[in-house]
Amino acid sequence: MSKKLIIFIALIIWIVPQTVTAQQILLTNGTLLDPSNQSARKQHLLLDDNQIIGRFDEMPENFTGTKIDISGKFVLPGFVDMHTHAFGNRAPNTVTETMGPSTTAQVVLQAGVTGLVDLFGNEQKLFEHRRLQQQGLIGGADIYASLSCLTAPGGHCSQFGKTRTIANEQEAIEHITALAKKQADVIKLVSTVGGKLPSLSPQLLKFAVSQAHAHGLKVIVHIHTLADIESAIAANADAITHLPDDGTISERLAQKLSEHGVVVIPTLACDTDEYEFLFSNTLDAKLAAKVTAPRIIAGYRQKASQMTNEQKRNAKQRTLKYYQSIKHLIAANVPLLSGTDAGNYGTLQGFTLHRELAKFVAAGYSPWQALASATSDSRLFLGKPTDLDAGAQPSVVILNNSPIEDINNTQTIFAVIHRGVYRKIKL
Ligand SMILES: [Zn+2]
Incomplete structure (x- = not known):
């Protein structure tokens, strides 16, 4: 190596940390809430656009970056929505908003959601927007995606748009290899045995899960019935999403999920909030x-006046059934992850994540457990750092009021920091 080159490299190494220092943010006097170990500590938090640098009892000396005093406020890792669709919001009577992945990612940031897992939409758009974001060309919450929804020909998902379908093992190999090449963050498979639409058979589901695992990808199975849950367990799925429609998850079945290490993304708010x-x-x-x-x-206000008493009774009964399933999952220590299934009726992008947390608490979770479901536990599933310690993602949400005292306080958003960029939120 020439002497000039060595001097040049040394100069770069010397310059780069100086540049990063200029972008540092120090949050002072806030209470840091870490759901991964249920700790609440008054400390100062230092971060830049790459990572959390550290937490300190004493103010770091000679700090020259941006100092933001957040006395009386609460800091949490940014929320991750584990099940969403970048379709925009919709209301009854066909009122819709059309949003692609990048717009959705911008909108949810306002709600403290700094990461989202899209489990089916326009594959090309998702791939492209995620790529642009990774190159720093567009902002918004971190986009993770299954890119497609692998289902039987004519199966669930295909009624909403173009998706990849699997009729046999060869097609499973082809599609999963293609998605792995496109760096899907997770694989989504659909099992709806006993439903109106065609479903992947339990055998093909198991084969597809094994293919995804061979590529090092986790699998989330969309379920519709109790039989689908049994199939997902037998297939070694990593997670199931939704709750069964044909009955309640029994204590025994909840125990079985727990023993097999299957986590559940129940989308409770989507099913009960309309x-x-x-x-x-x-x-x-x-x-x-x-x-x-x-x-x-x-649009929702208008629909309320049109609903019959029978429809109201049915909705209430469905709600009771879903809560019973959640209670059994909680009793069996099955980890719940927060996902909104936003894009559907009864949800709003970003907002519904807060509803999901409140419902988890109503079903028996402590506020700490609910917070973990949207922060540390979700990040753990995605293979990301789970806490507020050095090296973690520089994405945090700052709340005016304590969510430990009242889970609904997650809505009292004061500011959001995403990838080191500070945004004050005006509510
Ligand atoms: Zn969905």
């Missing part, structure tokens, strides 16, 4: 108005 959107003050929340257009909220 009723509350219609008949409670849920949509009066400031955060709801922040993430969607007034016409979407108006």
Whole structure:
């Protein structure tokens, strides 16, 4: 190596840390909440656009970056939505907002969601927006994606748009290899045995899971019935999403999920919140108005007046059934991850994550456990650092009020830092 080159490299090494220092942010006097170990400590938090640098009891000396005093406020790792669709929000009577992945990623950031897992949309768009984001060309919450939804020909997902279908083992190999090449973050498979649409057979499901695992990819199985849960367990799936429609997850089945290490993304709010959107003050929340257009909220108000008593009774019964399943999962220590299934009725991008947490607490989770479901546990599933320690992602949410005292306080967002960029949120 020439002398000039050595001097040049030394100069670069010397310059780079100086540049990073200029972008550092020091959050002072806040209470740091770490759901991974359920700790609440008053400390200063130092981060840059790459990582959390550290947490300190004493103010670091000679600090020259941006200092933000957050006395009386609470800092959490940014939330991750483990099940979403970048389709935009919709309301009854065909009122819709159209949003692609990059717009959705911008919107949810306002709700403290700094990461989202898209489990089916326009594959090409998802791939492209994620690539642009990874190159730093577009912002928004970190986009993770299954890119496609692997289902039987004519199966669930295919009614919403173009998706990859699997009729046999050869097709499973081809599609999963293609998705692995495109660096899908997870693989989504659909099992809807006993439903109206064709389903992957338990055998093909198992084969597909083994293929995904051979590529080092985790698998989330969309389930519809109790039989689908049994198939997902037998197939060694890493997670199931949704709750069964044909009955309650029994204590025994919950125990079986626990023993096999299968986590559950129940999308409880998606299944139970439409009723509350219609008949409670849920949509009066400031955060709801922040993430969607007034016409979407108006669409729900209109639907409420059209609903019959029988429809109301059915909705209430469904809600009770779902809560019973969740109670058994909690009792069996099955980890729940927060996913909204946003893009569907009864959800709003970003906002519904907060509803999911409140419902987990209503079903028996402690606020700490609910917070972990959207922070440390989700990050663990995605293979990311789970805490607020040095080396973790520089994505945090700052709340005005303590979510440990009242889980609904997750909605009191003061500011969001994503990849080291500070955004004050006006609610
Ligand atoms: Zn979904």
